[in-house]
Amino acid sequence: MDEFEIIRRYFERAVSDDSIRVGIGDDGAVLRPDPGRDLITVIDTLVSGVHFPPSLSPADIGYRSVAVNLSDIAAMAGRPRWMVLALTLSDSDPAWLAGFSSGLFAAAQEFDLALVGGDTTSGQETAISIQIIGDVEIDQALVRSGANSGDAIYVTGTPGDASAGLAVLQSGTPRNSDVDYLVKRFARPNARVDLGQAIAEHASAAIDLSDGLFTDIEKLLRASAVSGLIELSEVPLSAQLIKLMDEDDALRFALGGGDDYELCFTSQAGAEVFQEIADQHDVPITCIGQVNESADSGDALLCTRNGNEYEYHHDGYRHFH
């Protein structure tokens, strides 16, 4: 099966969208942006064996590849529009391709995102680069650098679940409904696109959680040239995670695990504003700390646990994502 056949069979789907003037099959796609909006462009690569275990189902790999990119669009309060796919395949197994494309299109359909082009190539290992273009009202993109001293720090969902899901997937932990829940949080992350748009008018800065709550909050604080403090007893942990391990371990997954694709944001607005948004979207939004003036020391982020200073040692391993 050559690249043209792969594209024709698995990736060309009729789309009826006036914004797509030329879709798959030409040198490039021609797209008509809505007037008066900024564009948001994001790209993320998933390499088999690095970003997901090869045993993950092809449909989950397809879904996840789209979702992790949508999460970046969500963190900027964007609306997803168009996607291109650069697919490097170690072989062209029809069953894998059928599964992968079904997962990819499931995510695309859920978020009203059109696949408009791509490139298929062979390599020793399977790697998926997806690039998404979204848009947002002019000057309304939510960035990392807007946090101010006095803002509260909020997180959506329950961090730690996805990385615990990956760990149980890799360790072969016996499955039950709690374990399945955690695995699904890794395999099919919920990109918080609607939520990103809903919080935008109240939030001063936002980031999506890909490398772990601690590291990602640190990045937001550094980008904003401020410091912050989080209280670990406020970090929301899922019932499923708590059932599987003690609280110390659960916190380790939450702080350092990564792969959550939840949003972390800062705001001056009161908690009740976000309670209402949380209820509307059926996703918990929890205040876990606050933003302070720029620190004199090198630490942008400090932790307390039940009010006591808590030195968080993240293991020195930075995801080479």
Place this chain on the structure above:
Amino acid sequence: MDEFEIIRRYFERAVSDDSIRVGIGDDGAVLRPDPGRDLITVIDTLVSGVHFPPSLSPADIGYRSVAVNLSDIAAMAGRPRWMVLALTLSDSDPAWLAGFSSGLFAAAQEFDLALVGGDTTSGQETAISIQIIGDVEIDQALVRSGANSGDAIYVTGTPGDASAGLAVLQSGTPRNSDVDYLVKRFARPNARVDLGQAIAEHASAAIDLSDGLFTDIEKLLRASAVSGLIELSEVPLSAQLIKLMDEDDALRFALGGGDDYELCFTSQAGAEVFQEIADQHDVPITCIGQVNESADSGDALLCTRNGNEYEYHHDGYRHFH
């Protein structure tokens, strides 16, 4: 060296461009398109050992990765604007990264293209996906599907040089200035961006040459639901190519070699129009055939050589690019 350090050291360069509202370092880039223009988006992946020999210099790899994408923008008569880079590295060798980024930025600067974001990840093999967003006046993108019966078929430059350059690079042919010329055509393809814009108002359809003249003309003809005929004695061959091999072999490289990144286009305009453009841009533009009605047989493209029917056997190998 982790991904943040790699980005900071090799890929973050100050840009002063009002269209870039948020550049590298946030969840995504925020871009402001010019009003009243369509966008063009293209993506191409280069895998080490598949699309270039690992021995190619890092600077050439960087340049080439950008140029092959610019070529797609050129074929649609677009103006390059913004680029994102998804880089998968088998190791993080500082010398390689320094060379690669210098070549990448050399191409970017030459074509007024800004790097606005990306993703760096580790893998077993080095792979480079570049996505470029360009723009074009509304409805003025040049597509593959516009060729009409009676149009002439034109090609820019001298096809075959780049694939011959790759062959001598891989075979270790002794170097001289002719050989160096051919190798450079592979290592640093000239994206025909200005030329694409110059021919746009006269051309009915265009494609860039990546898979070989024969295959790419076939694609254009099929997209336009027409057939075509090319006269092989009209295919322009470079003096350097002719010096290295006999005409039969040179034609084989020209027809089947690929990697030219020249433009092939169709037009009703007279040859003198393109002679003037060729002179202005110092690039040969040669009429090599004509477009006919849709063929009854399966062959979209026929060849003659000095007026005699010539059955071109391309080797059945389709680049799995």
